[in-house]
Amino acid sequence: MQILETREGQMQMDNQGSNTQELLSELYAVTQDLVSIHDEDYLLDQILTKAREFLKAEAGSIYQVKDSMLHFTYVQNDKMFEGSADLRLDSNMKPMEINESSLAGYTATHGEMLNIPDAYEIPAEVPYSFNKSYDESTGYRTRSMLMAPLSAGEKVIGVLQLINALDEEDGVMPFSVQDEMLGGFFANMAAFALERAMMTRDLILRTMRMAELRDPKETGAHVNRVGGYSADIYAAWAKNRGLDTEEIEKQRDLIRVAAMLHDVGKVAISDTILKKPGRFTDEEYAIMKQHTVMGARLFKDSTTDLDLLAADIALNHHERYDGKGYPGQIQDIHAEEIELGPGKQSGDLSIAARVCALADVYDALISTRVYKDAWTEDKVLDLIREERGQQFDPEVVDAFFTTYDSINATRQRFQE
């Protein structure tokens, strides 16, 4: 109790009473940023980063509820490593039952916060206990913990766990009662943003599953991969250009989600063409090309950044740097008869479209598909080098090779 009062007292002395209002408006600004994020991965990373910044916590993690189990999905720890670790593919991380025996389980079961001054001094009479295995395997010492339920309405969709509140000298202290209040509010907003991002992803995957039924080449895994590659290539390109980091992150988030929808227009192409084995006739190929225009049409009258970008990518992902792509210049994409125009020049194409064009071709070549074997990696990379400045924008090709490690990681993560 003694120590609890210290952090409160310190805050009040530092901020002379006006602190609550300032903190609340700061908190409001932080959570508004979260709500504008579309992509689940980036959002998880930002929830942890912002919560830790705001409550000055050394480490933190997120658990997500899936199939009635708690999955330990994201972790940050300034003392142990830089940035975030995504644990969703780590097969050593077993999901936990949602019951009172663990801290996260208790929080999820009751939808209530837990403020633990020292994880090693939890009284024996409470139902939950602290699992020391992470500390034992890493040498880290967990002391104070703040567990907040991520609840969307009645439903708990996860748990936000903050570890080791730091004082001005980076010493560890318990979380204060004020931290509980701010953390609780933050967690509510974060849960709202997370549920929305999960719904966006589900909706996109469902839409693409519909397209997949029509065209077996467009699988959910392909869509996830193209989104991931596009985000990475864009970020490398933007970094090479020295763009502002925050701007890069925002744009990267949008591109990842919008690129997943690149072939959504295929839902409008007839089965006889989509499922035709063997080569297309010229006439069939001309119809096939219309999936670009059909895709863009789906976003008619949209005004959000995400929809506008998705429409742009759907329309232009088969354009080429040398102007030999399709659908080319079109007077009115909503006209009844679509006439494909002369190919657009590189200058007419957004960076998102140029990036997605490379991501899509790379994935098509390197994956095994029903009608063809995968090319070897060397052969694919050679082709990309050869097409630098022809099919593909040279700057985009350079960015692709700069970030090839993360592209490989994305490919491993989303396998068929």
Ligand SMILES: [Fe+2]
């Ligand atoms: Fe396409």
Ligand SMILES: [Fe+2]
């Ligand atoms: Fe594709």
